Amino acid sequence: MTRAQWLVALVAMLGVAGVIGAASIDEIMTKGHKAKTGLRAQIKSGAEMANPNWADIQKKSKEFVDLASGLVKNDPPKGDKASWEKLCKEYVDLVKAIDEAAAKKDAKALAAADKKLGASCKGCHDAHQP
Numbered sequence: 001m002t003r004a005q006w007l008v009a010l011v012a013m014l015g016v017a018g019v020i021g022a023a024s025i026d027e028i029m030t031k032g033h034k035a036k037t038g039l040r041a042q043i044k045s046g047a048e049m050a051n052p053n054w055a056d057i058q059k060k061s062k063e064f065v066d067l068a069s070g071l072v073k074n075d076p077p078k079g080d081k082a083s084w085e086k087l088c089k090e091y092v093d094l095v096k097a098i099d100e101a102a103a104k105k106d107a108k109a110l111a112a113a114d115k116k117l118g119a120s121c122k123g124c125h126d127a128h129q130p
Helices: 003-020 025-033 039-047 054-069 081-103 107-128
Strands: none
Touching: 025 039, 025 054, 039 054, 039 081, 039 107, 054 081, 081 107
16 A cells, blocks of 8 residues: 555544544533634624625534534433434534525624524523533
């Protein structure tokens, strides 16, 4: 095998390992929602700028969707699995709405989707946060 083929194989294995090793709930919430530095805050503040950098916003919104999609792979810390799966799906759908608004370069729609996402936190936290 050539050096290039080894490199391709290694990258492929690391990619599979990344998919298999889902992020923890804490990692997802921190990376996604930490005040000022989380993806959600960066996306929102970027879209509020006079001249938004839509390429950067879109990159972060796609990353946010990927991150959010991993939440359901975790077991709920409290509450039942069916509720967890339902709320995780709703969460991903809300994050996808942010991504769709970013793809359309629509700051108003992005702000509305972000507001809906923010309003959804309490329901999930009440049901599943220890």
